[in-house]
Amino acid sequence: MSTLESILKETRSFPPSDDFRHKATVSGMEAYNALCEQANSQYLSFWEKLAREQISWKQPFTRVLDDSQAPFFKWFDDGVLNVSYNCLDRHLATQSDKTAIIFEADDGEVSRVSYAELHRRVCRFANGLKSLGVKKGDRVVVYMPMGVEAVVTMQACARIGAIHSVVFGGFSAGAVRDRVQDAGATVVVTSNEGMRGGKSVPLKATVDEALALEGAESVQKVVVHQRTSGQVAWDASRDIWWHELIASQPESCEPEWMNAEDPLFILYTSGSTGKPKGIQHSSAGYLLGAINSFRWVFDFKPDDVYWCTADVGWITGHSYVCYGPLGNGATQVIFEGVPTYPDASRFWRMIEQHKVSIFYTAPTAIRSLIKLGADLPKQFDLSSLRVLGTVGEPINPEAWIWYYETVGGGRCPIVDTWWQTETGSAMIAPLPGAVPTKPGSCTLPLPGIMADIVDESGAQVEPGRGGFLVIKKPFPSLVRTIWNDPERFKKTYFPEEFNGQYYLAGDSANRDENGYFWIMGRIDDVLNVSGHRLGTMEIESALVANPLVAEAAVVGKPHDVKGEAVVAFVVLKGARPVGEEAKKVAAELKNWVAHEIGKIAQPDDIRFGENLPKTRSGKIMRRLLRSIAKGEEITQDTSTLENPQILAQLQQPL
Ligand code: 7RM
Numbered sequence: 269m270s271t272l273e274s275i276l277k278e279t280r281s282f283p284p285s286d287d288f289r290h291k292a293t294v295s296g297m298e299a300y301n302a303l304c305e306q307a308n309s310q311y312l313s314f315w316e317k318l319a320r321e322q323i324s325w326k327q328p329f330t331r332v333l334d335d336s337q338a339p340f341f342k343w344f345d346d347g348v349l350n351v352s353y354n355c356l357d358r359h360l361a362t363q364s365d366k367t368a369i370i371f372e373a374d375d376g377e378v379s380r381v382s383y384a385e386l387h388r389r390v391c392r393f394a395n396g397l398k399s400l401g402v403k404k405g406d407r408v409v410v411y412m413p414m415g416v417e418a419v420v421t422m423q424a425c426a427r428i429g430a431i432h433s434v435v436f437g438g439f440s441a442g443a444v445r446d447r448v449q450d451a452g453a454t455v456v457v458t459s460n461e462g463m464r465g466g467k468s469v470p471l472k473a474t475v476d477e478a479l480a481l482e483g484a485e486s487v488q489k490v491v492v493h494q495r496t497s498g499q500v501a502w503d504a505s506r507d508i509w510w511h512e513l514i515a516s517q518p519e520s521c522e523p524e525w526m527n528a529e530d531p532l533f534i535l536y537t538s539g540s541t542g543k544p545k546g547i548q549h550s551s552a553g554y555l556l557g558a559i560n561s562f563r564w565v566f567d568f569k570p571d572d573v574y575w576c577t578a579d580v581g582w583i584t585g586h587s588y589v590c591y592g593p594l595g596n597g598a599t600q601v602i603f604e605g606v607p608t609y610p611d612a613s614r615f616w617r618m619i620e621q622h623k624v625s626i627f628y629t630a631p632t633a634i635r636s637l638i639k640l641g642a643d644l645p646k647q648f649d650l651s652s653l654r655v656l657g658t659v660g661e662p663i664n665p666e667a668w669i670w671y672y673e674t675v676g677g678g679r680c681p682i683v684d685t686w687w688q689t690e691t692g693s694a695m696i697a698p699l700p701g702a703v704p705t706k707p708g709s710c711t712l713p714l715p716g717i718m719a720d721i722v723d724e725s726g727a728q729v730e731p732g733r734g735g736f737l738v739i740k741k742p743f744p745s746l747v748r749t750i751w752n753d754p755e756r757f758k759k760t761y762f763p764e765e766f767n768g769q770y771y772l773a774g775d776s777a778n779r780d781e782n783g784y785f786w787i788m789g790r791i792d793d794v795l796n797v798s799g800h801r802l803g804t805m806e807i808e809s810a811l812v813a814n815p816l817v818a819e820a821a822v823v824g825k826p827h828d829v830k831g832e833a834v835v836a837f838v839v840l841k842g843a844r845p846v847g848e849e850a851k852k853v854a855a856e857l858k859n860w861v862a863h864e865i866g867k868i869a870q871p872d873d874i875r876f877g878e879n880l881p882k883t884r885s886g887k888i889m890r891r892l893l894r895s896i897a898k899g900e901e902i903t904q905d906t907s908t909l910e911n912p913q914i915l916a917q918l919q920q921p922l
Pocket residue numbers: 537582583584658659660661662663684685686687688689690710773774775787789790
């Protein structure tokens with residue numbers, strides 16, 4: 269791939285206020301630069317110091333990094349620790365009564381769990397799992413709604429050294445079976461039902477269906493938490509109620525002391541091709557990434573009330589619900605429901621009610637809430653907020669400004685955090701008391717993260733030119749391997765093209781003259797229009813800047829003159845246009861893109877839908893859009909699609 273062309277221009281810059289900077293843990297650019305300088309000059313002692321300060325070790329490590337089996341790196345590998353001890357026990361002496369979790373159920377009911385209570389619940393459930401024969405190294409699949417029990421289950425696994433594999437509660441039976449089978453799980457933990465947006469989700473029934481499929485024979489026990497009064501089918505030889513399992517279990521449980529490199533969990537993530545990859549994370553390195561980035565990126569302070577809206581089924585819910593906040597002894601909100609129920613002010617009402625000070629959500633949620641009520645936040649007292657965060661995709665500058673002004677009152681730094689399931693923790697994000705933000709940029713790497721942009725020969729590209737986003741040195745929270753597939757791990761993430769030296773993230777990006785990173789899209793989303801390589805996200809950003817447009821996704825289709833032509837799938841803020849109206853709006857949008865970024869990026873074809881095809885985590889399924897753009901039959905798997913009915917709309921030419 270020759271270098272990409274960057275066409276996005278955004279020059280606004282927002283430094284932290286003096287007040288914010290003065291109070292921040294990393295205060296001002298000099299402090300940020302000093303940390304980067306330490307990491308650059310003394311890479312291993314930089315990480316060593318953090319690992320000694322932030323993790324409570326049963327037995328301290330003597331080796332920092334073992335790279336003799338590269339790219340299978342080992343960090344702190346003769347150290348001994350327990351992750352759940354670090355998230356719970358070590359806080360008990362000083363803050364056992366502090367609230368760990370403020371749980372708000374779908375129906376609005378609120379309950380609070382202190383650190384002492386969470387510790388008891390984790391211990392009892394850990395003992396329950398042990399009584400079922402679960403031991404160190406066994407795999408436990410977790411298929412639960414957002415709630416205290418999901419966190420208890422993950423922490424209980426960590427406590428006894430079992431490897432959890434959380435499967436998002438929106439996935440189908442087939443997806444559950446695939447993950448059970450690949451991991452060879454012996455136990456599944458689920459709930460009878462979940463509750464989302466006033467409707468029940470049949471989790472146990474889906475587990476039953478999954479385990480009846482071929483390949484799921486490894487499962488011996490299914491633990492069922494009773495979340496609702498809904499009835500479920502029961503196999504008495506296999507199923508056991510959570511409350512019965514823990515009924516006679518003691519409230520303490522000696523942690524299983526683990527080696528730093530023992531796997532903590534597997535989390536499956538889809539690649540561009542093939543079956544999902546079981547991303548395997550370590551105990552100590554992963555925990556350090558989660559704890560330290562939480563402290564830096566959110567400028568966490570002990571009296572903060574933190575809320576991350578991500579589900580525990582995704583990496584964000586692992587690092588920034590389960591491990592980072594608890595590892596830091598934070599108070600956090602956990603929400604069972606959806607942002608639009610009972611209405612689109614749910615988030616704003618909850619921020620007011622719980623006095624949330626750090627709020628972390630996804631651009632897709634922000635855009636949908638703008639669409640459903642851009643003025644709604646003004647009806648609530650959001651003055652408790654001090655830091656806002658985003659994750660999962662680039663945020664377009666219009667949504668950024670709205671988030672900044674309308675939600676944050678122009679007072680709160682926005683931390684746009686770029687990272688991946690594979691990186692385990694945030695990699696590129698502003699430290700909010702130091703790095704000035706720019707709308708749409710994830711800004712600068714965290715100290716110790718050697719991110720860069722290179723061309724296909726591995727050479728650094730000049731500012732403004734796009735290329736491959738790589739991380740040039742291993743870091744503690746990086747994926748260790750793909751479960752059962754070390755070869756795929758090597759090929760995918762440490763390819764020969766870069767002599768196996770760089771971690772290849774699979775995203776394209778460019779840096780501006782200040783070194784700020786601008787993510788352009790996944791590598792396989794890159795278009796080549798008449799020899800110009802364009803990141804799809806830049807065109808999408810231009811479309812979304814049009815006042816009529818709520819959301820847009822852009823893909824390429826083969827074109828015999830230009831190589832590739834741009835096809836845009838657009839959701840308007842108003843009703844989906846049809847007939848002459850659709851043609852008129854399409855013409856207007858084509859002109860708009862030509863005007864905003866140049867004729868080269870102008871879509872040949874525009875399709876309108878009421879929504880875009882998305883996975884349940886809100887990621888646009890571009891492979892489906894590529895098929896539609898080419899006019900192909902859809903033969904791909906659509907089982908992870910949230911809203912299959914909109915495909916028909918998008919297939920209709922104007
Ligand atoms: C945390 C998470 C990873 C992919 C990644 C990017 C995209 C994530 C941002 C982003 C632009 C961001 N893990 N991505 N964060 N793109 N700006 N701040 O989402 O494994 O599910 O996805 O998501 O393409 O490679 S993930």
